[in-house]
Amino acid sequence: MADLLENLTDEELFLLVKESNRHAFTVLYDRYKKPMISYTVKKVGSAPAVDIVHDVFAKIWSHRDRIGQKEKLSWYLFHVLRNRIIDFIGKTKHNSVYLDTLDVDDMDRFDNSTDHKVRVELFLNEIESELARFNPNAMTIIKRHLQGYKNQEIAEELNLTEKTIRNEKSKILKFLKSRYTGYLLISLLIS
Structure with a gap:
């Protein structure tokens, strides 16, 4: 069995x-x-x-x-x-x-097996498909936010207004937090 x-x-x-x-x-x-x-x-x-x-x-x-x-x-x-x-x-x-x-980065050391890496990849793919519900820049906005970029810096990179970035980021984070565990999501998106 x-x-x-x-x-x-x-x-x-x-x-x-x-x-x-x-x-x-x-x-x-x-x-x-x-x-x-x-x-x-x-x-x-x-x-x-x-x-x-x-x-x-x-x-x-x-x-x-x-x-x-x-x-x-x-x-x-x-x-x-x-x-x-x-x-x-x-x-x-x-x-x-x-x-x-x-640290949230400790998740990377939690399990370094091939199986874990495959799971991480699948999870990232799932998050990316969830972010497809938003505008095409959603993944970039969230990654840059988690990397410490200011709204103005993200806006300049994406050629958008700071207010647009702030609003999009707020909607995306609210949605992701409702679907996934916050610390784990952050550790995955930063990597």
């Missing part, structure tokens, strides 16, 4: 998890446990890392029937893990030191 499940995508496995399939849950756990623990160790040290990752998976299992799937499961897991790390850090004395280390 486990061999058959190994060949399923994360999303297919998660559908089985939502149906209370413990074998599918174990496959997902085995697939993500190591990189999640490795990431967590870098943020809070080795002592609490395993417990934090176990807490994430316990939360996933206990809320499996209520979890929607707007984004890819790997992104969802990272988001839950990041929130759990922040909760943990908030309860420690040295929270400001640790909070400074939680």
